[in-house]
Amino acid sequence: MNKRTFINTILTAVCLLAAPLTTYAQSDASTAAEERGLEIALEADARDRGWGDSSTELSMILRNRNGQQSTRRLRTTTLEVDGDGDKSLLVFDEPRDVQGTAFLSFTHVSDPDDQWLFLPSLGRVKRISSSNKSGPFMGSEFAYEDISSQEVDKYTYRFLREEELDGMSTFVIERIPTYEKSGYTRQIVWIDTEEYRNIKGEFYDRKGDLLKTLTWNDYVQYEGQYWRSLRMEMENHQTGKSTTLTFSEYNFQQGLSDRDFDQASLRRAK
Amino acid sequence: MTIAKNAQSSFLNGRSGLFRILSLMGIMLVVGAAASTEAAAQTPGSRFQQIMDDSRFTADLGFEFRGFPSKPLYDGQEDHAASIMADVEWYLDVGRHRILLNPYARLDASDSRRSHVDFREAYWQYAGSTFEVRAGLAKVFWGVTESNHLVDIINQTDAIESPDGEDKLGQPMIQASWIFGQATLDTFVMPFFRERTFPGQEGRLRTPFLTEKGEAFRQDRIDLGARMFVTMGMVDVGVSAFHGTSREPVFGLNPATASFELDYPTITQLGLDLLAIRGEWIFKSETIYRSGYLSRFLATTTGFEYTFSNFRNIGWDLGGLAEYHFDGRDEVDFAGQSFRLSSLEHDVFGGARLAFNDAQSSEMLAGAVVDVISGEHFVLVEASRRVSQRMKAEAEVRAFRNTTPDGMFHFLRDDSFAQLSLVYYF
Numbered sequence: 001m002n003k004r005t006f007i008n009t010i011l012t013a014v015c016l017l018a019a020p021l022t023t024y025a026q027s028d029a030s031t032a033a034e035e036r037g038l039e040i041a042l043e044a045d046a047r048d049r050g051w052g053d054s055s056t057e058l059s060m061i062l063r064n065r066n067g068q069q070s071t072r073r074l075r076t077t078t079l080e081v082d083g084d085g086d087k088s089l090l091v092f093d094e095p096r097d098v099q100g101t102a103f104l105s106f107t108h109v110s111d112p113d114d115q116w117l118f119l120p121s122l123g124r125v126k127r128i129s130s131s132n133k134s135g136p137f138m139g140s141e142f143a144y145e146d147i148s149s150q151e152v153d154k155y156t157y158r159f160l161r162e163e164e165l166d167g168m169s170t171f172v173i174e175r176i177p178t179y180e181k182s183g184y185t186r187q188i189v190w191i192d193t194e195e196y197r198n199i200k201g202e203f204y205d206r207k208g209d210l211l212k213t214l215t216w217n218d219y220v221q222y223e224g225q226y227w228r229s230l231r232m233e234m235e236n237h238q239t240g241k242s243t244t245l246t247f248s249e250y251n252f253q254q255g256l257s258d259r260d261f262d263q264a265s266l267r268r269a270k
Numbered sequence: 271m272t273i274a275k276n277a278q279s280s281f282l283n284g285r286s287g288l289f290r291i292l293s294l295m296g297i298m299l300v301v302g303a304a305a306s307t308e309a310a311a312q313t314p315g316s317r318f319q320q321i322m323d324d325s326r327f328t329a330d331l332g333f334e335f336r337g338f339p340s341k342p343l344y345d346g347q348e349d350h351a352a353s354i355m356a357d358v359e360w361y362l363d364v365g366r367h368r369i370l371l372n373p374y375a376r377l378d379a380s381d382s383r384r385s386h387v388d389f390r391e392a393y394w395q396y397a398g399s400t401f402e403v404r405a406g407l408a409k410v411f412w413g414v415t416e417s418n419h420l421v422d423i424i425n426q427t428d429a430i431e432s433p434d435g436e437d438k439l440g441q442p443m444i445q446a447s448w449i450f451g452q453a454t455l456d457t458f459v460m461p462f463f464r465e466r467t468f469p470g471q472e473g474r475l476r477t478p479f480l481t482e483k484g485e486a487f488r489q490d491r492i493d494l495g496a497r498m499f500v501t502m503g504m505v506d507v508g509v510s511a512f513h514g515t516s517r518e519p520v521f522g523l524n525p526a527t528a529s530f531e532l533d534y535p536t537i538t539q540l541g542l543d544l545l546a547i548r549g550e551w552i553f554k555s556e557t558i559y560r561s562g563y564l565s566r567f568l569a570t571t572t573g574f575e576y577t578f579s580n581f582r583n584i585g586w587d588l589g590g591l592a593e594y595h596f597d598g599r600d601e602v603d604f605a606g607q608s609f610r611l612s613s614l615e616h617d618v619f620g621g622a623r624l625a626f627n628d629a630q631s632s633e634m635l636a637g638a639v640v641d642v643i644s645g646e647h648f649v650l651v652e653a654s655r656r657v658s659q660r661m662k663a664e665a666e667v668r669a670f671r672n673t674t675p676d677g678m679f680h681f682l683r684d685d686s687f688a689q690l691s692l693v694y695y696f
Contacts, residue, residue: 070629
């Protein structure tokens with residue numbers, strides 16, 4: 001019997017726009033709007049390829065409707081994999097009672113992710129189920145599906161219009177999740193026309209009502225090519241709660257390999 | 271077969287040992303608090319291509335209170351128990367090397383035998399690109415099932431911490447591991463054996479007879495262990511072997527002295543742990559074959575876990591567990607009497623876990639183990655949540671019911687208890 005409480009936090013990858021795909025499905029788009037929507041998604045994906053590996057620290061501030069706050073901190077390393085989804089290793093730093101808990105994830109293009117959790121008090125590696133990602137990550141307003149690696153195949157797309165947002169010209173695209181267990185019926189995403197970065201997203205729940213709005217802010221460009229948002233703000237309109245996700249500076253291309261993302265590395269993660 | 275009586279010689283024995291470890295913890299607390307640095311932007315898990323220095327100090331302090339509603343079986347036992355614990359960890363990473371120290375202490379107000387200190391871990395480790403080595407005391411867990419851990423054999427159980435047997439004493443070892451892709455081979459040489467801890471005369475949850483530390487019978491030897499683990503997509507497999515002193519003692523009645531004694535027989539154990547995952551279903555199984563003095567048996571624990579994530583879209587995660595235990599162990603006969611510490615001959619476990627996924631990480635767990643033949647059962651309910659950013663509260667209820675005189679829980683029949691603990695994390 002497991003005396004220790006089961007820490008059910010799952011994160012499949014943290015970097016948005018960080019899912020290099022060397023394979024993708026061609027959509028059966030029958031209308032120009034759908035074709036154009038897919039084109040934009042593919043271009044955004046193509047611009048974020050070849051980064052190799054990256055690491056960063058995250059800080060999450062959770063706010064409820066009374067303004068009370070709590071903080072989460074974690075560190076993450078990610079590896080771009082040829083012909084498959086990313087591998088990532090996360091280590092939790094705060095809250096202190098979960099410090100040292102580590103999470104290893106191998107994402108895949110069409111199969112569910114392989115995920116293992118390391119529980120430091122028991123020294124135990126536990127394999128966990130990853131097929132439903134609609135639940136909240138660490139009690140925040142980000143669902144696991146919001147922060148896991150965004151792959152083109154996970155949605156069907158439809159171009160809506162062009163719009164000026166915060167002084168930038170953007171494409172406004174509707175995307176509908178293709179995976180069954182999503183918490184959303186659809187999403188609307190604003191992507192800037194120059195660099196193809198996500199700027200804003202609206203998430204509609206299973207009843208079709210507007211549930212959350214996400215903004216990506218403070219973009220920094222790395223290696224002359226890869227854009228990373230250093231601050232994401234998610235607001236839940238139905239509960240009045242919000243979460244701010246802040247990233248430290250990213251480090252790229254540190255020469256990591258599969259060896260840094262195996263069971264032995266998971267056990268040693270601190 | 272030679273049997274030698276071996277007092278547990280240890281730097282940590284006795285009163286001077288207690289003083290040594292408490293001094294060490296005190297020094298670590300002061301130095302750690304004064305000079306604690308958290309290295310910025312640490313990369314988790316990666317130690318190969320870069321030289322990196324990292325060091326961290328953490329300390330957990332806990333208070334635990336237990337209440338026993340039934341009258342105790344023996345004189346001197348009380349109906350409540352209060353204790354405090356400290357779990358301190360410090361590590362230093364330099365390039366591919368790590369040194370880690372994890373002393374632990376519990377001070378119990380009712381049972382002096384439950385007060386104890388230990389190094390859960392104290393080792394040096396080197397991590398290379400295909401090879402890792404570690405020397406010192408460490409904690410190693412093998413296995414996949416929830417309600418029973420058959421395959422897990424490296425560490426001795428610190429049984430006084432909790433009747434669930436999940437707390438372990440640090441094991442002195444030299445570990446050498448080889449990594450090939452998704453396969454890992456871990457090998458262990460363990461020159462020092464540690465005896466299981468048992469409650470004292472005034473402690474609850476104790477056996478009918480008392481055991482003296484250092485008087486158990488066992489062979490003086492070096493124990494060996496190995497496990498090969500492979501993960502292949504949906505399946506994780508571990509094959510393990512152990513030859514040496516069994517971590518599980520056998521109680522016997524010495525006909526000459528007419529008193530009970532502990533024996534840690536020399537055994538060979540082969541283990542297989544298997545996990546297969548498909549969607550929300552996880553199949554889990556552990557099987558062991560053990561042979562040693564006077565016995566040879568097969569035992570298995572096999573079952574399933576099913577997870578409903580984001581249950582009814584309110585953010586809760588609900589997990590259901592079911593496991594079956596079979597244990598082919600025969601009774602070992604000493605002058606017509608014997609006791610075994612572990613006997614799940616035909617038992618079924620069912621349980622459920624609920625994680626609320628709220629800001630306080632509230633969770634609950636409930637489960638029961640039932641002996642299919644005797645109807646004897648044991649029920650567990652646990653709940654926990656953070657009460658502040660650095661403090662966590664846990665409540666636990668364990669009930670032993672319908673016990674029969676030859677059942678495994680019979681000696682615990684009046685020791686059902688409720689427990690509340692508060693842990694502060696520095």
